[in-house]
Amino acid sequence: MARIGLLTMSDGRDFVERDVHDFATAAETAIAARLEVEGHEVVRGGGPLWTSEVATTEGRRLADARPDLTIFHYPVWAFPHFSMLAAEANRGPLLLLANVDPQFPGMVGMLAAGGALDQIGRAHARAWGDIRESHVLDRVLVQVRAAAAVGALRGATFGRIGGRPMGMYTAVANPDQWMRTFGVDVEEIDQWEIVRRADTVEASRAREGRMWLERNAAGVHYDGRQLTPELLERQVRSYYAMRELIDEWHLDFSGIKAQPELTNHFATMDVTEAFLNDPYDWDGPKQTHVCATEADMDGALTMQLLKNLARTPVLFADVRHYHADRGIWDLCNSGEHATWYAARSDDPLENLRRVHLYPEGFYFPAGGASIHHLAAPGDCTFARLTRLDGRYRMQVLRGALETYDQQTNEALMRQSTYEWPHAFARLRVEASEFLERYGSNHIHAVPGEHVAELRAACGLVGIDYQGMGEAV
Structure with missing residues (x-):
């Protein structure tokens, strides 16, 4: 309303x-x-x-x-x-x-x-x-x-947990420009707060979260090294630590750097990020909280705007691979995909039946569970705030997520990092135009048609609208 x-x-x-x-x-x-x-x-x-x-x-x-x-x-x-x-x-x-x-x-x-x-x-x-x-x-x-x-x-606060990840300029924004353009403040919080607070979470809460995942996910694939019950409980503890930070600092949305400090020496934030973005967790229904992996500021801001428009969880992914023979993109990134996207169901158990927790791969020696699933099909609006010579623009695309028969799905996912979440997207733009013009490695999406609203929103905040392909 x-x-x-x-x-x-x-x-x-x-x-x-x-x-x-x-x-x-x-x-x-x-x-x-x-x-x-x-x-x-x-x-x-x-x-x-x-x-x-x-x-x-x-x-x-x-x-x-x-x-x-x-x-x-x-x-x-x-x-x-x-x-x-x-x-x-x-x-x-x-x-x-x-x-x-x-x-x-x-x-x-x-x-x-x-x-x-x-x-x-x-x-x-x-x-x-x-x-x-x-x-x-x-x-x-x-x-x-x-x-x-x-x-x-306007008047919202973004919690930036950690700093710039792995030298990514596109993950960092100027707080002055954010306040002037969007009316959003930035609260800087050290990643040590996650480590410190995770250790204070009651053992029973961590255990109950782990057992809920074991009961309801399609599989929790312990390997005794990268994924153990203790590591999964550490990830549940990290989730509660972030919930404390959100409440204490009154954060409206957030991002976690994670790489490389936490992913090398503590645990990945995949469970934390996925369930913050979900409309539920092991304690029951809740409000979604946009949390961007790699503390991607412009990614999180895009997601918050899309959430305000669509009132659904928002997809976050790397533009990982283009299957030229099929004309589809594999949108895939560790963490971030809310489990809601597995079936887009109001019933969390329906979504979780399609979700596997796999051991993290060699990128993340600290280990933990990766939230693996394939996003359910349907039309989506794809968007990303990027900057050209310091000026903001909203790059917008029309498209749809697709799935195929089980054998094809498995074969396509195994061509990249299988244990991460995947979304197969048919974007209504030529691959050459997209790769020449798109200003980030991250992309975001929500179900439905929201192109006109995004165009109007750009006019309201005084930034450039840049439609690509059919979204011109």
Whole structure:
């Protein structure tokens, strides 16, 4: 649900405003009612804005309600400076919405106000027509969803556990730029906190978590060296340590460096990261918490935005391999894939029946369990915040996850690191375009179609949208 401000602009001549007042108010009521049917809260002005004083007063009053999006409504010709004054009083996202009616030139009022806002560099979106028509409503709701997703970022705190991993420039962002652009703060926390706190977790909690995984996963494949019950319990302890840090530091989302200190000398963070991103753990249902492997800041920020849009766990992976003969990508990375993606089921046991815990490979001498599964098929939106010459852009792709017969699935997964989680993706972009333009080794995805919302979100925060292939 979003909170939407609604202000109706009118004519500044008193004799005209008297004639159009009832019509404008009825049109505003219809818009409010339609948005409320969609489940949103609407905060309305005290009446049409027809004087400078009313424009400023009502603009400030609605700003105090902290709406995710404010709609400036143009059912009739409206003096443009009322929009300018209301916009100055309300610095949040704006959508200009006009009727299309030859008798009442609201469209003219919207264009005049929109041009004035353009001249002062005030970003806004526009929609036109009768909100009872589905295409008009859809255009408005795209802006509502985007504004709510962006608004949820502002005032959030990211917990960066550790520093830059393995020299990855794309995993590190400037906190000043984050605050200026997205309104997100960064809390720096040392990885030692995971090690220290893990040792204080009650033995019974670690044991119960391990036994739950043993009962419900498709297999826990102990080898007596890289994966033992003691190492798996250490990973469960690490999960609880992160939950403590999240609660203590009020972290909205996070990332764990892990490599190489923890993966060489303590344990991998695969169990921790997977179940933080899941909507459940061995203690029961819970809220998802975006946690990016390799403390990938821009990856985590992308994931948090996608989570705000889709309300589902978010996929995180390396772009590991391109199977040119099939036209598919193997998206595969240690850790990170929430087990929810194994079946996309509301029942955690349905997902876990497809999940194996394998011993970590030679990359991670400290050992622990790798969360292995193959992501379930379905259409997805793929995206990533990247930077070109220091300026943010959102690179967006359409595509779908695919699975095949068991023999083919197994053969394809064994061509890379089998014990890690995999997602076979058919991206609707030429491989040459993707490899030439894409700005990271990591990629993120959520089920469904969210391209329009991502495009709108870019406009709201003032960054570049870069669609690739069909997402142009």
